[in-house]
Amino acid sequence: MRLQVHHRTHYVFSQPQARLVQLLRLTPASHEGQNVVSWRIDACRDARMKRQRDGYGNLVTMLYVEGPLTELTLTVTGEVVTEDRAGVLAGEAETLSPLYFTQTTVLTAPSPELVALAGEIGEGEPLAKAHALNTLLHERMTLLDFAAEGEPTAAEAFAAGEGIARDLVHCFIAVARVAGFPARYVSGHRYDPDATEATSHSGHAWAEVYVEGYGWVGFDPAHDMCPTDAYVRVAIGLDHREAAPLSGQRTGGGHEHLAVDVAVLPAVQGRVGQ
Template sequence: MRLSVRHTTHYRFAAPVSYAIQRLRLTPKETQGQKILQWNMEYEGAREELVYDDQNHNSVTLISAEEGVEEVIVTCHGKVDTEDHAGVIGHHSGLLPLWSFLGYTPLTIAGPKVRALIARVERSESGMVETLHNLSSMIRDTVKYETGRTQVTTTAEEAIAQGHGVCQDHAHIFIAAARALDIPARYVSGYLMMDDRIEQEATHAWAEAYVQNLGWVGFDISNGISPDPRYVRVATGRDYRDAAPITGISYGAMTEELSVKLAVEQKSMEQ
């Protein structure tokens, strides 16, 4: 499947900034089942300073805002070819060892609520993948998808306590539970082509677990499936903080408004 992506982030500051730097993780990965045909990044009110691969093999771009600007616009667009591998990415690679995805982070601590959820998950005789799908279903039933109820700082335990959350919360709960079961797990940020619309308001998030003999396998808890060709993997990490699309700091003004426009659509293989 050939997917076309256009993603624009618009920062408006309350007053002219004296200094600002942004870390962008917006370039898709080259992985099994995913080939980047074209990818461009454009900036208004900022300039590119450095491009590098981080410890998770994410492509990271550092940009700095021009002194005195009141807004910065980041636009990325391109085309990606995807194939269906039933969510299987394959064996581990990268600078971080596999065991580093067993340790907890502040967002993925397996407290009493995560452990109580684990105790209710049916262990499948069919194997670990089916058990992890059962875990995914349990999370989706326990924490209903609802926007506006959680923040990027919400932990797995807090999301379960609230009983509502978004894809980021679902992924963090899954990661915390998998690690408690001694299964390496990681966070994935990316794009998802929706069946009912092209325009979207945010990027998507899901989780991956490392299964013996298969390697990394994806689980989209919010939608109850493993990723298929509609998904584009962009960044991975131990939790959201490692894979956040945009992070940064500014001096001289606070961000007054942040807006995102995202469009993902299928193109013919000739386009």
């Protein structure tokens, strides 16, 4: 599938900022099943951008903007050709051993209830166990369209029985690690042909687990499936904080309001925004 992604981020500050520094994890890499045809990041005003790879191998951009600054718009546009590989990742530059992804974080620490869930997936072939976990979480938790205030941990989200894709992924990772799988968080995009409005699409998230004999395999508990050619893989980390599209700091007082709009469409339908 040939997909076009349009990602717009608009910052508004209640007081002028002297400086803004942001780490942007917005650029996908090419690998087997994903070929980036074109990709660019633009700012509405003078800005310095430095592109590099981080410790996970993610393509990142450091953004530096000098003030006074009261608002800023970043626009990301690109086209990616994808192939359905049943969630199996290949051809990606791996910088870390799978064992690195067995460590827990604050957001993915397992509660007794999540440990018990690991017991429910039973014994058997590892890939089948990972699929069983994906289905269990999809059935046990309600997917929300919008995030509430704050960032719940896996334990808090599972106790509530609901969350956005990010929260279901944290639960999946917590249980997968208890079950002995190296597991990591993936941020990216998903095209949904059943969406009523293209602008309703937002960034998506799923998990990858390392399965002997297969390598890294993706699982999306929000939709009880493995990533297909409708998915664009962008960044990885131990949890959401390490793979979030935007993070950084600013110099200046007041409050910050951030609005993000993402549209994902088949490229054959024409360019987004026209």
